[in-house]
Amino acid sequence: EADIYQTPRYLVIGTGKKITLECSQTMGHDKMYWYQQDPGMELHLIHYSYGVNSTEKGDLSSESTVSRIRTEHFPLTLESARPSHTSQYLCASSRSGGLMANEQFFGPGTRLTVL
Amino acid sequence: ILNVEQSPQSLHVQEGDSTNFTCSFPSSNFYALHWYRWETAKSPEALFVMTLNGDEKKKGRISATLNTKEGYSYLYIKGSQPEDSATYLCALGGGGNKLTFGTGTQLKVEL
Numbered sequence: 300e301a302d303i304y305q306t307p308r309y310l311v312i313g314t315g316k317k318i319t320l321e322c323s324q325t326m327g328h329d330k331m332y333w334y335q336q337d338p339g340m341e342l343h344l345i346h347y348s349y350g351v352n353s354t355e356k357g358d359l360s361s362e363s364t365v366s367r368i369r370t371e372h373f374p375l376t377l378e379s380a381r382p383s384h385t386s387q388y389l390c391a392s393s394r395s396g397g398l399m400a401n402e403q404f405f406g407p408g409t410r411l412t413v414l
Numbered sequence: 415i416l417n418v419e420q421s422p423q424s425l426h427v428q429e430g431d432s433t434n435f436t437c438s439f440p441s442s443n444f445y446a447l448h449w450y451r452w453e454t455a456k457s458p459e460a461l462f463v464m465t466l467n468g469d470e471k472k473k474g475r476i477s478a479t480l481n482t483k484e485g486y487s488y489l490y491i492k493g494s495q496p497e498d499s500a501t502y503l504c505a506l507g508g509g510g511n512k513l514t515f516g517t518g519t520q521l522k523v524e525l
Binding site for chain 2: 330332334339341344347403404406407408
């Protein structure tokens, strides 16, 4: 079973608050990812990291930011939450090396609602 | 950006029925095709990763095929069971192992 954790699982918060979604993995994977999914839509990549101190924007523009100070930890931050940020956020990780076909392991997601 | 389409969007079958879903894509410019199963309130779980035209993979009652020349992959479930109820996601793996997902096929298996 994949060991990748996300907290909180559910979050309801008011507009303007700063929030951090936590993601941790215990598999020693170098690569980590954040995906966003709106209801009925695809998972879209919003951030990824290839290792410590590496962060890149994904295919979908996002007002969130990420950091990668430790291999196992990849938190996502929204400085000022807005209703448009209401969505589900999933974190994933994968190993490096080999073919570009490495399985990604996903966390259970954080369902965020901004009032 | 790769475009991944899945059909049908949702499917209701009876226990014991066999079923299949389609993932289609316009380009062979990718490294791998992934299938995931996503049960409600759980993490998406990898089912298969396929890289070569003609690849076939099997895990129990579930199997998948890949045709990169015509741009599709099929996922088959033989003898569906209620525990197969989930959303099945197809994703193309591109450079840097970044995945582009389809919207998924939601399967409901009824007793």
